[in-house]
Amino acid sequence: MKRLPLEGIRIADLTMMWAGPYATRILAEMGAEVIKIESPRAWDNIRTLIPQPGVDEPWNSSYYFNDYNRDKKSLTLDLAHPLGRETFLQLVPHCDVVIENYRADVLDNLRLGYGVLREARPDIILVSMAGYGKTGPERRHVGFGPIIEQMSGLASMTGYGDDGVPFKTGISYGDPVAGKAAAAAVALALVQRRRTGRGCFIDLAQREVLSSLIGEAFAAASLRGETPVHRGNRDPRAFAQGVYRCAGDEQWLAITLRTREEWERAAALLGIDPALPGGPSDHDVIDARLAEALAGRDPQEAFELLARAGIPAGRVLDTVAIHDDPHLAARRFWVQLPHPRMHPWKQPRTAWRLREADPWPRRHAPLFGEHNSEILRGLLGLDDDRIEELRREGVIGDAPVNPGVG
Amino acid sequence: MEAPTADPLPLESVRVLEIGGGISAAFAARWLAGFGADVVRIDPEPEMLTPDEAVYLLPGKRRVRGASAGDLLTLARAADIIIDDGPPGALAARGLDPARLRAGRPELVIVSITPYGQDGPYAPFPATNITAFAMGGIMSLTGMHQREPLVTGGSQALYLGGLDAAGAAITAYLGALLHGEGDWVDISLQESMAGMLELYGPRGAYEGAVSIRSGNHVRAVWGLYPCADGYAGVCALERQVPALFALLGDPELEEPRFRDPLERPNHDDELQAKLYAWFGERTKAELLELGVRHRVPIGAVVTPLELLENPSLRERGFFDAVETPAGTALVPGRPFLGLPWRPGRLSEPVPAADILAAWSTRP
Numbered sequence: 001m002k003r004l005p006l007e008g009i010r011i012a013d014l015t016m017m018w019a020g021p022y023a024t025r026i027l028a029e030m031g032a033e034v035i036k037i038e039s040p041r042a043w044d045n046i047r048t049l050i051p052q053p054g055v056d057e058p059w060n061s062s063y064y065f066n067d068y069n070r071d072k073k074s075l076t077l078d079l080a081h082p083l084g085r086e087t088f089l090q091l092v093p094h095c096d097v098v099i100e101n102y103r104a105d106v107l108d109n110l111r112l113g114y115g116v117l118r119e120a121r122p123d124i125i126l127v128s129m130a131g132y133g134k135t136g137p138e139r140r141h142v143g144f145g146p147i148i149e150q151m152s153g154l155a156s157m158t159g160y161g162d163d164g165v166p167f168k169t170g171i172s173y174g175d176p177v178a179g180k181a182a183a184a185a186v187a188l189a190l191v192q193r194r195r196t197g198r199g200c201f202i203d204l205a206q207r208e209v210l211s212s213l214i215g216e217a218f219a220a221a222s223l224r225g226e227t228p229v230h231r232g233n234r235d236p237r238a239f240a241q242g243v244y245r246c247a248g249d250e251q252w253l254a255i256t257l258r259t260r261e262e263w264e265r266a267a268a269l270l271g272i273d274p275a276l277p278g279g280p281s282d283h284d285v286i287d288a289r290l291a292e293a294l295a296g297r298d299p300q301e302a303f304e305l306l307a308r309a310g311i312p313a314g315r316v317l318d319t320v321a322i323h324d325d326p327h328l329a330a331r332r333f334w335v336q337l338p339h340p341r342m343h344p345w346k347q348p349r350t351a352w353r354l355r356e357a358d359p360w361p362r363r364h365a366p367l368f369g370e371h372n373s374e375i376l377r378g379l380l381g382l383d384d385d386r387i388e389e390l391r392r393e394g395v396i397g398d399a400p401v402n403p404g405v406g
Numbered sequence: 407m408e409a410p411t412a413d414p415l416p417l418e419s420v421r422v423l424e425i426g427g428g429i430s431a432a433f434a435a436r437w438l439a440g441f442g443a444d445v446v447r448i449d450p451e452p453e454m455l456t457p458d459e460a461v462y463l464l465p466g467k468r469r470v471r472g473a474s475a476g477d478l479l480t481l482a483r484a485a486d487i488i489i490d491d492g493p494p495g496a497l498a499a500r501g502l503d504p505a506r507l508r509a510g511r512p513e514l515v516i517v518s519i520t521p522y523g524q525d526g527p528y529a530p531f532p533a534t535n536i537t538a539f540a541m542g543g544i545m546s547l548t549g550m551h552q553r554e555p556l557v558t559g560g561s562q563a564l565y566l567g568g569l570d571a572a573g574a575a576i577t578a579y580l581g582a583l584l585h586g587e588g589d590w591v592d593i594s595l596q597e598s599m600a601g602m603l604e605l606y607g608p609r610g611a612y613e614g615a616v617s618i619r620s621g622n623h624v625r626a627v628w629g630l631y632p633c634a635d636g637y638a639g640v641c642a643l644e645r646q647v648p649a650l651f652a653l654l655g656d657p658e659l660e661e662p663r664f665r666d667p668l669e670r671p672n673h674d675d676e677l678q679a680k681l682y683a684w685f686g687e688r689t690k691a692e693l694l695e696l697g698v699r700h701r702v703p704i705g706a707v708v709t710p711l712e713l714l715e716n717p718s719l720r721e722r723g724f725f726d727a728v729e730t731p732a733g734t735a736l737v738p739g740r741p742f743l744g745l746p747w748r749p750g751r752l753s754e755p756v757p758a759a760d761i762l763a764a765w766s767t768r769p
């Protein structure tokens with residue numbers, strides 16, 4: 001079987017919540033061994049962010065946590081405890097990469113900055129992914145979730161257009177975007193290490209990565225002083241474009257008619273009048289006719305009718321329908337992994353579909369501290385007395401201390 | 407910062423062929439070019455990028471126009487990485503069948519970016535940014551419940567495909583360095599988004615419950631509000647809620663109906679009203695300052711024009727200056743610090759022969 005690109009790479013993963021764990025989920029699927037490190041006192045809050053009443057060990061039974069942490073190993077270590085810090089520095093020489101998404105000052109406060117890590121392993125790669133980076137006057141701002149989207153410029157570009165209101169994307173959009181970029185940064189740093197023999201310190205600001213996804217708006221701003229115009233779902237490059245309600249509960253279809261000819265073809269397919277008055281109201285007329293024609297139609301049938309005719313259309317797939325999409329099923333995009341505390345559910349594979357190596361999620365997210373013994377005894381060679389001491393001191397544990405609502 | 411300064415560019419002498427002409431391939435190759443790769447872009451005719459997109463995405467690349475099929479094949483055979491965003495089958499139709507190219511050169515990396523991937527029933531379907539965004543699931547969560555779902559600004563679906571393509575290209579190239587074999591990477595815009603649905607994706611899969619778009623307020627403490635000079639937002643985790651309430655200074659917030667995280671959703675409208683009033687009296691700058699001082703995650707909606715003057719971005723050297731006929735543009739440069747980056751210049755297209763000579767031998 002063909003080897004995965006990151007086979008043989010070991011990553012010490014200090015990340016929590018979403019942006020960092022999203023990066024290391026990709027890296028794990030690409031073949032890296034990812035050791036997720038949490039303190040029994042300061043564990044990944046995402047475990048209990050969505051309270052699940054009546055569940056045993058809620059910290060092990062969260063679909064949110066488990067979806068983004070599969071294929072990883074779990075090691076507990078309280079880095080704020082001298083023994084925890086010492087044990088971590090024993091682990092670093094066995095790792096190629098350390099990755100963290102703490103607030104900008106936290107790693108240095110733990111006395112685990114790049115200089116310290118490099119003493120433990122000279123060619124270590126450290127990836128930090130604070131909201132605004134490790135330097136600059138905004139480095140102490142608490143930045144996550146939609147905050148990053150607002151501060152990146154993107155939120156200013158999203159809106160219906162008739163009310164002047166900017167909109168947030170419906171997910172914490174900056175997180176996975178930063179995660180994808182951080183995974184790329186790890187790979188690039190490994191390329192560099194292969195060429196030079198040296199590691200590096202990657203200072204990734206989540207806000208900057210997201211700004212990189214709207215580069216043309218910065219060109220418009222710097223060349224002509226432009227500020228974003230909200231266009232709702234329209235696009236001035238298209239002949240017409242919009243989102244139209246179909247039959248069913250909250251079922252919608254997005255359509256782009258790139259040319260007048262596509263409009264006429266769509267009109268013929270949907271049995272509507274293609275004649276337009278001519279003038280600025282044409283788009284409104286098209287919207288009204290499409291809305292009327294689609295209101296009673298099944299969204300999947302309408303989507304396929306238009307798409308098969310070469311007209312760009314797409315269902316606004318909701319969070320249940322997307323798991324039933326026949327195309328994603330044919331692509332084997334969703335996988336179900338057995339889990340000791342939960343019934344299986346459809347989890348997404350990485351979008352980095354290497355057709356030959358065929359990366360595949362292998363194992364459910366680890367239980368809290370599940371790999372303590374494997375790593376402390378097996379990898380670091382600690383003896384029973386030492387491990388017992390770590391346990392006694394609360395440096396390691398099998399359950400979070402005082403788990404409440406995230 | 408202790409990043410070494412004498413290091414070479416990480417992708418120096420790596421040859422990248424960009425084909426297809428869209429935002430996705432151009433964005434992926436833009437990052438590779440910035441990190442040192444020798445990127446040759448086969449210009450589409452007519453050009454698919456707007457002038458502003460070209461100013462952002464084309465610096466640092468050599469552009470070729472009017473390449474023959476034979477020229478293309480020669481370039482493809484000399485490339486280390488090929489990035490393509492044409493429809494499935496387009497590469498093969500131009501004489502560049504990925505499987506055949508790979509069979510001859512196992513270390514070659516090919517990254518194809520398409521709306522739905524290379525196979526499956528939708529593979530032949532056309533798409534635009536908005537239809538791809540819709541099929542990826544994020545759009546169902548974006549916009550007001552009372553109105554139609556809303557596409558996020560810019561060309562996010564296309565950029566996400568490019569972002570995934572860049573990461574996958576570098577990773578597969580690393581695989582070729584480490585293990586001797588590249589790969590053909592099949593990026594689907596739909597999959598790029600379907601795997602990033604936050605808690606709503608797994609909730610839909612695990613509980614079978616649809617999450618409906620909630621506008622600018624997932625909850626009162628997780629939302630966007632009008633303020634004195636624009637819009638600002640707060641995203642407080644449970645542990646940050648006490649600090650937020652202390653900032654508001656309203657004694658009613660001490661009551662259990664607001665304090666108890668399980669009770670609070672039943673009084674969300676009331677809490678939202680308080681936040682509307684509080685935000686409305688303050689400017690963006692005041693709110694950001696309060697946020698950092700009291701460790702409450704507060705943000706403000708800023709435009710790209712405002713960000714050009716942002717002191718953090720300035721100090722960190724985020725922008726690349728690009729000379730254009732209309733003046734100097736400032737566009738996002740290196741995506742992260744720590745590895746050398748090279749801002750590029752815009753250049754005019756050249757005949758394929760110019761590149762063929764340079765790529766005919768290894769440096």
